Amino acid sequence: MYRHPGGSPDAVTVLWCATDGDERRRAHTLVVRAAAGLIGVAPSEIWLEHETGGRPVLGGAGTSLHVSVAHGRGALAVAVTGLAPVGVDVEVVRRLRAAAMARAWLDPAEAAWVTALPEDEQSVAFLWLWTQKESVGKALGRGLRRGGMSRRVPLPVQWPPGDDAPSAPRRLPGDPDVVSTAVRVDGGRRVVGVALHGGADDAPGAGDVRLDVREVSVAEVG
Template sequence: MIEHVNQLGGQPPHIGPPPTDSTPIVWAWDTTADTLGGHSVDTAATLLDSNERTRAERMIKPADRDRYLAAHLGLRVILAAYLNLPPQRIRLTRESCPTCGGPHGRPNTPDSPLHYNLSHSGDLAYLALGTRPIGIDIEQTPTPQTVTDVLHTLHPKETTELTNLPEAQRPHALARIWTRKEAALKATGHGLAQGLTDPYVSSHPTPATIPGYTLTDLAAPHGYTAALATTDNPE
């Protein structure tokens, strides 16, 4: 389903065929880069909307703010290339949350029928594009303390799987669980509002089957884990 992850660099992205029902598209980029898609990250804020700028301004750490700006610059550059619009013209909105009805469900753009989802962690950002609701997540490998903290908040089968592993293998196994689970929950629009117990996604090398969704582990650099979830049926 995913043959490779496209890389966004300093030059404008080369856009191939658009995503299809059976083939979503994934892009990745370095959020510490100076230039992305032909735009300087220093001027990224001028291409973002007021909500994005407000969120960036609220970040206390300059490094977090810079990575956020680079992540959203890359998002706009790639969407603009597919939609044939200037990056600053892309309208980013949210669907209603299926849990509470608030305006923080799946992200979308009224300018296109394409579905998209963005995730960034550490120095990397991943973006998924599809013709159906989609979710993506990338995470740095967690610490042993994080494993201890979340171990008993997972699905009971996942907790057992992690407990049965040697301690040195648990962080990477948790990264598999976390990215698969968050990708799936982002695809449904629920996010983490209902906790980490469901759905069961497995810590094993092959993801568990979730009715109505397809889970895929994505290629990621050393120290990172990434996963993609796509719906099997249209809205």
């Protein structure tokens, strides 16, 4: 039986797991159960829908919550919160042509940071930025369209970041209405990015956002 790991609508709950296939169905199940656990209702009272542009939204008893879903390459992640529109992304750490990709797609300051790192750290650094950009695009409701890859996200205060402990979300350099961060999980084998988008008067700041990032087992999701 699935046991919700706790959390609050006033925080951002991020749940992730490694999977052996069928990520889409499991992500659907996990986001509905996580939302139900946060507001104390049965999962049958909540359902998952999608806006015209593809953004997932909850129906039924879950309409007060914002959700985001990511899956692929044998992993899935969901984010649930009552604070503001949210985005989440998950990537498996793997060897990339990170320096070339950074120069081609990232903001010049971000590319300079990635390429200045030792070569064996460049791939995870690129993914640390990439997952945040994907998350920001989801929180904004437009994905990576309209210059999403060149949209700057905060560079880390220290590198490498600690595993399984996300840094506090920080405002985007070019958009103070959005905050983002990333965390390495699964012993550093995966990176999870998360972002929140507030309005001009209520944009969440680093001191306002509490992240709760947890692993669940694929057996729990079913």
